Amino acid sequence: MPTIKQADVIQSVADALQYISYYHSPDFIQAMASAYEREEGPAAKDAIKQILVNSRMCAEGHRPICQDTGIVTVFCKVGMNVRWEASMTLEAMINEGVRRAYALPENKLRASIVADPAFGRKNTRDNTPAVIHTELVPGDALEISVAAKGGGSENKAFLSMLNPSDSIVDCILEAVPEMGAGWCPPGMLGIGIGGTAEKAMVLAKESLMDPIDITEIRARGPQNDIERLRLEIMDKVNALGIGAQGLGGLTTVLDVKIRDYPTHAASLPIAVIPNCAATRHAHFVLDGSGPAPLDPPDLELWPKLTFSATPDAIRVNLDTLTKAEVAAWQPGARLLLSGKMLTGRDAAHKRICQLLDEGKPLPPGLDFTNRVIYYVGPVDPIPGEAVGPAGPTTATRMDKFTETMLQKAGLIAMVGKAERGPEAIEAIRKHKAAYLMAVGGAAYLVSKAIRSSRVIAFADLGMEAVYEFEVKDMPVTVAVDSTGTSVHDTGPREWQAKIGKIPVREVAV
Numbered sequence: 001m002p003t004i005k006q007a008d009v010i011q012s013v014a015d016a017l018q019y020i021s022y023y024h025s026p027d028f029i030q031a032m033a034s035a036y037e038r039e040e041g042p043a044a045k046d047a048i049k050q051i052l053v054n055s056r057m058c059a060e061g062h063r064p065i066c067q068d069t070g071i072v073t074v075f076c077k078v079g080m081n082v083r084w085e086a087s088m089t090l091e092a093m094i095n096e097g098v099r100r101a102y103a104l105p106e107n108k109l110r111a112s113i114v115a116d117p118a119f120g121r122k123n124t125r126d127n128t129p130a131v132i133h134t135e136l137v138p139g140d141a142l143e144i145s146v147a148a149k150g151g152g153s154e155n156k157a158f159l160s161m162l163n164p165s166d167s168i169v170d171c172i173l174e175a176v177p178e179m180g181a182g183w184c185p186p187g188m189l190g191i192g193i194g195g196t197a198e199k200a201m202v203l204a205k206e207s208l209m210d211p212i213d214i215t216e217i218r219a220r221g222p223q224n225d226i227e228r229l230r231l232e233i234m235d236k237v238n239a240l241g242i243g244a245q246g247l248g249g250l251t252t253v254l255d256v257k258i259r260d261y262p263t264h265a266a267s268l269p270i271a272v273i274p275n276c277a278a279t280r281h282a283h284f285v286l287d288g289s290g291p292a293p294l295d296p297p298d299l300e301l302w303p304k305l306t307f308s309a310t311p312d313a314i315r316v317n318l319d320t321l322t323k324a325e326v327a328a329w330q331p332g333a334r335l336l337l338s339g340k341m342l343t344g345r346d347a348a349h350k351r352i353c354q355l356l357d358e359g360k361p362l363p364p365g366l367d368f369t370n371r372v373i374y375y376v377g378p379v380d381p382i383p384g385e386a387v388g389p390a391g392p393t394t395a396t397r398m399d400k401f402t403e404t405m406l407q408k409a410g411l412i413a414m415v416g417k418a419e420r421g422p423e424a425i426e427a428i429r430k431h432k433a434a435y436l437m438a439v440g441g442a443a444y445l446v447s448k449a450i451r452s453s454r455v456i457a458f459a460d461l462g463m464e465a466v467y468e469f470e471v472k473d474m475p476v477t478v479a480v481d482s483t484g485t486s487v488h489d490t491g492p493r494e495w496q497a498k499i500g501k502i503p504v505r506e507v508a509v
């Protein structure tokens with residue numbers, strides 16, 4: 001009868017979280033590389049290239065794929081024959097593994113978890129607690145699947161309690177465009193069908209732990225209704241033309257995973273959880289023989305791509321930028337930003353707008369007049385870095401603050417990821433400002449453009465503080481121009497129409 005040791009569980013969970021912070025799994029790399037080969041939308045192709053280059057840099061440099069190093073989700077299958085050499089509960093062991101992984105000095109990960117979510121929202125500082133699902137199964141081992149799930153993609157999860165006669169495909173095709181680009185496509189859709197409301201959500205999440213195998217299913221032909229449904233949903237979602245980062249293109253999803261469970265005769269619960277460009281999960285088995293070994297992937301798996309700005313990119317000096325220059329930027333134009341920019345995300349915006357609305361001064365040294373803000377919460381640097389991985393966060397969450405930031409704070413442009421909503425677009429149009437997007441899921445690559453960083457205000461907010469970054473040739477795309485034209489609106493519409501007319505090729509890598 002195998003004995004599972006507490007120290008092995010803790011060590012294995014910590015090792016797995018470090019591993020997935022910088023290694024995409026081989027199936028994901030292959031699927032993303034195929035999408036790159038197949039992509040015909042220039043902006044989407046460029047975004048996928050950045051994701052792949054970033055991925056390889058992270059694998060080589062052992063730094064996080066994304067600045068959002070995720071909320072830890074764990075599925076445990078406990079063999080009913082195992083014995084324990086442990087004083088902690090399984091949950092406590094897993095959380096200790098999380099604590100150690102996120103604090104590892106050589107590759108410190110961002111702590112993103114807040115306690116008291118409805119009120120205080122205080123960062124727990126060590127990324128605990130994990131969300132843990134435990135099941136007793138026959139057997140002699142402990143099987144653990146560990147995932148680090150980004151907030152941007154988790155925020156787009158949804159549940160529909162359909163009538164049994166409703167169409168699952170129609171439900172998903174209506175919902176996916178509403179998800180926007182905040183989940184950093186291309187990625188995967190995890191779908192749970194049946195059970196109860198909470199069971200469907202867990203099925204959807206667990207399905208995302210399965211490897212990408214849609215190309216093999218397509219090649220050999222679907223062998224059951226679920227496989228047929230996966231292919232139908234994947235093809236129809238990709239035909240929406242949303243594309244990488246919502247810029248319009250051929251690939252929105254790399255795979256569609258489905259798990260199902262019997263349900264009530266009156267019910268058809270459908271849960272959908274997207275997984276993003278930073279899809280991260282690892283699996284291991286403990287059988288009492290020590291911590292689980294995790295072999296590094298072969299670096300030859302990554303396509304040999306390098307990123308360089310397109311020759312038509314416009315160089316922008318942030319230190320002398322004027323409203324007139326911003327107003328002249330065209331939608332879809334590629335810019336290379338150099339100079340100083342401020343940062344800020346949810347918590348900082350809330351404080352700034354509260355001060356401005358109350359007619360109070362901003363903290364000393366914080367002046368947004370004619371400045372550009374970057375929506376980011378960076379990873380702490382390690383020696384030799386100005387800042388750790390620092391990709392954009394979802395701009396849509398800052399929409400309600402945009403009018404105040406443009407009108408009262410004097411901001412002239414913003415950098416983030418994903419689309420802007422009508423409220424923000426109207427403010428941008430009214431103030432002749434602009435919204436620029438960087439690629440979500442390319443955080444380490446983006447951070448290489450940041451030459452220095454210092455905290456300007458709200459240091460108590462940790463990664464949500466306002467920093468001043470000095471950047472050199474940071475690549476961004478004009479996503480909403482001063483007239484309010486949004487590439488997240490025009491791009492998918494253009495590509496949906498094109499896909500209706502062009503045959504979509506499958507590329508094997």
Ligand code: SF4
Nearest residue numbers: 066150152184276441
């Ligand atoms: S890739 Fe996008 S959604 Fe995923 S963790 Fe990073 S920022 Fe969040």
